[in-house]
Amino acid sequence: MGERINHYVPSSDDEGHKISSRIFKTRIQLDQAVEALAQACHGENFRRRNACNALVQVYAAYAHNPDSEWLGFSRDAWHTAGPQIRMCVRRRSDVPVVESLPEGAYQTLGTERLSLCDPPILRQIAASLQEVATFYEIPEDPDDLIVWAADQARLVLVDRAPRQVFWEGQLIGGGEWDSQPAAWDFLWSLGKSSTQVVDKGDLGGKSSRSRRHRLSDVLLECQELDNRIEAVRGLGYRLDLPPEDVTLLQDDGFGRLQFVDAQKNPLI
Incomplete structure (x- = not known):
């Protein structure tokens, strides 16, 4: 005798249960979507x-x-x-065309279709x-200004005690910048002239290579920034970042921070 094969044929009750379950799940998803839409359409x-x-x-x-x-x-x-x-x-509208008559009266000649x-x-x-x-309002408080600048520019240098460097919003170098003034001066000079070659003489002369190595040590945790500092053979170094990606802040001597070289900085 051949093996009997049983075929399961779902009953109408089974099909109805599946359909009801799908409808119920869809209703839940729809309610959630409506609620999300309502929240998105209100408030600031x-x-x-x-x-x-x-x-x-x-x-x-x-x-x-x-x-x-x-x-x-x-x-x-x-x-x-x-x-x-x-x-x-500028919607296209029919505008009346008139001419002036004696004694201040006007006569309509017709209409002309114009974009207004x-x-x-x-x-x-x-x-x-x-x-x-409101997105571009610059905070007056120095600490708030640093946070704002770090959110706007890829590289932010803050010349105050303690000195700070931010790369893409993250603090790098920790508290080493005050103990490594040569590395700080090197990066500061490059930041002021981003995309341009800074002469070795402005970076310490014969000691510029040593200063470059010190800067690499401080930037050990941020290789992406370190790799953007390029040596130009026989000339000096350059920072491969457009000026709009660099912000320099400096203490004005009264506890406030001011932008350095503000005429090239689009943030103010």
């Missing part, structure tokens, strides 16, 4: 997100060559969307600028 974070969205769209619509790849959009996509955004800012700025949209853009401006 919502206003800031809305302001940033508005300004990004204005930038994409009016910049000559907007860079929006960091948002995951190609340049071609924004070139297509730009005209549509501009149509929201939409006042509500302009008010929204202005409000967005005010909202986002």
Whole structure:
């Protein structure tokens, strides 16, 4: 006799239970999504997100060559969307065309279709600028200023007691900078002239190589920064960082911190 094969055929009750279970799980997921959406649409974070969205769209619509790849959009996509955004800012409307008559009267000649700025949209853009401006307010308190600067620039040098160096928001070198003044002066000189070659004479002359080694010892825990200090044969050294990524803060003698070489620093 051949082996009997049993086939299980689900009953209608089994199918109903599975469907009910899927509906119940979906309902829970939907309720959670609605709650998350409701929280995202209220409060300070919502206003800031809305302001940033508005300004990004204005930038994409009016910049000559907007860079929006960091948002995951190609340049071609924004070139297509730009005209549509501009149509929201400047709406096409029928404007009456009139001529003046004697005794101050006017006569309507017809209408002309023009693109006019939409006042509500302009008010929204202005409000967005005010909202986002709070991101760039510079704290007056020295400690708060250091935290703010470390959040804005990749490399921050703080010339006060104790001296501090921050790389991508992290404190590096600990308390060694005060005990290694040669290494500090070396890095400070490079930071003031980032991307430019600093002459050996300005870095200690014949002792510049020794100072460079001392700096490497202090930067042992941050090889990424150390590797950005390049030796230019026969000339000196350079820091491979754009000026906007470097911030130098120095004590003004009265307990306050001031920016060094502020004219090149976009943070102020």
